[in-house]
Amino acid sequence: MTNREPLLEVRDLSIAFRMDRKTTLDAVRNLSFCVYPGETLGILGESGCGKSVTCMSILRLLPEKTTVYGSGEILFEGQSLLDMPEKNLRKIRGREISMIFQEPMTSLNPLFTVGDQLMEIVRVHNPGISKGEAYNLALEAVTDVRIPNPERILESYPFTMSGGMLQRIMIAMAMLNKPKLLICDEPTTALDVTIQAQVLDLMNRLKAESGTSIIIVTHDLGVISEMSDRVMVMYGGRKCEEGEANEVFFYPKHPYTQGLIASHPSASLNEERLPMIPGSVPSLKDMPKGCPFNNRCPYSTELCVSGPPAEETVRESHVVCCHNWKEVTPDA
Ligand SMILES: Nc1ncnc2c1ncn2[C@@H]1O[C@H](COP(=O)(O)OP(=O)(O)OP(=O)(O)O)[C@@H](O)[C@H]1O
Ligand SMILES: [Mg+2]
Structure with missing residues (x-):
């Protein structure tokens, strides 16, 4: 998979919102990921982690006046979407890249x-x-x-x-x-379980028939595991972990991924249940320095407050952004 050319490549993307003349708040920070032809990438994270902001930025659908694109670029088949004139982007929206939102009536x-x-x-x-x-x-x-x-x-x-x-x-x-890429932002959260299963099934069928790549965003672990070839877990506008879905779900390395899995209902069937993640996602203005998860993380050390973690390779195509991941899972 990694030998193939990506369809979409997001490189070191940072997005902030201008609140007033002096203040901007960072919503997405130094985010890099790819989507390959024909695959489904699931983006997972609690409410407020930056999933929708990331998706909306791909088609430049964020409010123009208050959005500040800092570093980074978004390449679709090698063309830069962030630098593209609006006129050209309009030809890509809805034709090459389509988006489905949580609330269809919008x-x-x-x-x-x-x-x-x-x-x-x-x-x-x-x-x-x-x-x-x-x-x-x-x-x-x-x-x-x-x-x-x-x-x-x-x-x-x-x-x-x-x-x-x-x-x-x-x-x-x-x-x-x-379209070559379909972005689905919480496409089934408003639906009951049976209908949700039918809609997901339909998306998988269309993907198989047309070879469309899919980005599916959700905070539902069940949906992600059913749909995704690969997953990216986000927290505080940053990537925590990314890899093949099975690999990430069976061998999660980031304390946040581990917490999400432990607090998923089906995990309670396991004999030893890990505690729920304490606290909640802070607002952008209260985001901790360093690793954004440090104030909720049971493994946090001074290192985690000093600066954001770099991306480290766990094994081929599985990466984690945690200063202490080797201590978190010593059997790694
Ligand atoms: N236009 C905006 N102006 C200011 N802040 C914004 C704007 N859009 C989003 N945010 C903030 O950016 C952060 C990330 O929001 P985002 O909508 O991406 O979260 P999310 O991961 O999609 O959450 P959810 O699961 O609830 O949809 C939040 O703190 C949100 O309040
Ligand atoms: Mg959202």
């Missing part, structure tokens, strides 16, 4: 039918296409996501549909132009 217009909205997306990216052709593509897209009565759905308004149905429509919309 991306659908209540005043138009689903069919109108799907056809509009087709037409924006394929100027000159006839109305009939656009309709056929929209119909194909809703049929692909296994919606019963697709013709009727195209004539319906979003508010008449259930959450699970809307999320399918979102996937249909996102896949309309067969």
Whole structure:
């Protein structure tokens, strides 16, 4: 996998928000990761860890006036997305890279039918296409996501549909132009468990059929382990750990990853249950110096306060950012 050229490469990315004239707060710090063709990368972390900010930055969807991109670059097939003129980026958004959000209603217009909205997306990216052709593509897209009565759905308004149905429509919309990369930010958190399983299944099927790479963001360990080839665990806007999903889940090296796994419900079936992670994610202005996890970490030492940990290789394609990882898991 590592020999392949990445589809997306995020290098040393730092993002801050301007609060007032004097203050900026860092939301993402020195973050590097790749997404390879055809793979699913899961991004895992508690609320406020910087998962959505990271995803939104890829398509430059963060508020322009208050977002400060510090260091770093984001390369998509080798082209820099951060430096690209808005005009060119618009051609990539929705065509080469699509995004699905947690709350489908934020991306659908209540005043138009689903069919109108799907056809509009087709037409924006394929100027000159006839109305009939656009309709056929929209119909194909809703049929692909296994919606019963697709013709009727195209004539319906979003508010008449259930959450699970809307999320399918979102996937249909996102896949309309067969993107190379699909970014899903908590795509199933608002759904009940059965519907969630169906939506995840659908995403996996579309990925297998079209070879689309997926970034899936969630704080649900179960969702991540079901979907991901590789995972990246984030905390305080930084990477904690990254590697093959099985490797990270069976041999977690970062105390934060270990805490997340221990506090996941299925872990309670294990005989010796580790304690929950004490405390909660601080706001950006209260983020500790050094390793952001140091004030919640049972292994914290002075080193952890002195500066952020560097990325260290555990074994091929498994990396950890923790000053004390060798002491945390002495059997490493
Ligand atoms: N536009 C903004 N202006 C100021 N601060 C912001 C902005 N967007 C996000 N933040 C802050 O950046 C931090 C990271 O937010 P982000 O939305 O990326 O978290 P997340 O990991 O996606 O959490 P969740 O699981 O709740 O979605 C939070 O402290 C949040 O309050
Ligand atoms: Mg989020």
